[in-house]
Amino acid sequence: MQPKVQKQLQRLLPILVLGVLFFWSACSKKPTSVVELFPDLVFDERSQAKQFAVVATGSEPMIDDLEDGDLNGIKADGRNWSWAQFDDMTDGIQYLTIDQEEGGPRQGNVLYVKGGGWQKTGAGVSANLVYKASPRMYGYYDASVFSGIEFWIKAKDLKQLTVSVGTPETTSTNDGGICISSLPGHFEHQATISDEWTHIQIPFSEFLLKNGNKELAVNPAQIKGLHFSFETMNDYEIWLDEIAFYR
Numbered sequence: 001m002q003p004k005v006q007k008q009l010q011r012l013l014p015i016l017v018l019g020v021l022f023f024w025s026a027c028s029k030k031p032t033s034v035v036e037l038f039p040d041l042v043f044d045e046r047s048q049a050k051q052f053a054v055v056a057t058g059s060e061p062m063i064d065d066l067e068d069g070d071l072n073g074i075k076a077d078g079r080n081w082s083w084a085q086f087d088d089m090t091d092g093i094q095y096l097t098i099d100q101e102e103g104g105p106r107q108g109n110v111l112y113v114k115g116g117g118w119q120k121t122g123a124g125v126s127a128n129l130v131y132k133a134s135p136r137m138y139g140y141y142d143a144s145v146f147s148g149i150e151f152w153i154k155a156k157d158l159k160q161l162t163v164s165v166g167t168p169e170t171t172s173t174n175d176g177g178i179c180i181s182s183l184p185g186h187f188e189h190q191a192t193i194s195d196e197w198t199h200i201q202i203p204f205s206e207f208l209l210k211n212g213n214k215e216l217a218v219n220p221a222q223i224k225g226l227h228f229s230f231e232t233m234n235d236y237e238i239w240l241d242e243i244a245f246y247r
């Protein structure tokens with residue numbers, strides 16, 4: 001090799017190494033925000049400015065035990081909401097009501113959901129924790145005093161449940177969030193369920209928003225709602241009780 005070319009190569013080498021290192025770190029870096037995970041998301045500035053936090057003191061971890069016999073969640077520690085339903089907009093049907101349990105690990109009132117006939121992603125129920133606490137649902141709940149969410153569940157003809165947590169960034173402006181582009185989905189956790197009552201406990205660190213091989217855990221300071229998705233095209237029945245935060 002000519003000495004001149006060799007010298008030039010020697011000069012270029014560190015730049016090349018730095019470039020490769022930079023590229024590698026950019027690719028392997030763990031995302032720390034929803035925008036890093038989904039750079040194409042578009043947020044509405046006006047909705048963003050109207051968001052405000054309802055901060056949990058931790059005085060009442062029980063989100064709902066259904067014991068008062070209605071479909072309004074327990075109004076405590078800043079929360080104010082009612083059970084809501086969502087579906088994939090196909091021709092299925094789902095309804096929810098209160099059922100009574102006797103014997104077994106549960107006693108008294110539980111939430112009962114019956115549905116079927118969906119054709120795309122199925123349906124589910126939501127607890128949008130501060131939905132009625134702010135005009136146009138702009139509030140979100142700061143639950144960082146807690147470690148995660150727990151509940152009891154029993155199901156007929158459903159083996160898996162997706163529990164997800166929505167934040168302002170993963171919620172459309174129509175539902176009080178800030179997102180005006182196509183939604184990235186919520187922070188999800190898959191749980192195995194059965195026809196026996198099961199107690200499920202999910203730490204916030206296990207609610208994940210994914211894009212390809214990258215993922216991000218939910219920020220518990222920004223909870224708009226909890227969603228229980230029954231992703232089946234078959235008929236199903238669900239019994240749900242004592243949905244609560246835990247420390």
Ligand SMILES: [Ca+2]
Nearest residue numbers: 065109110241
């Ligand atoms: Ca109950």
Ligand SMILES: [Ca+2]
Nearest residue numbers: 068070072073
């Ligand atoms: Ca109630």
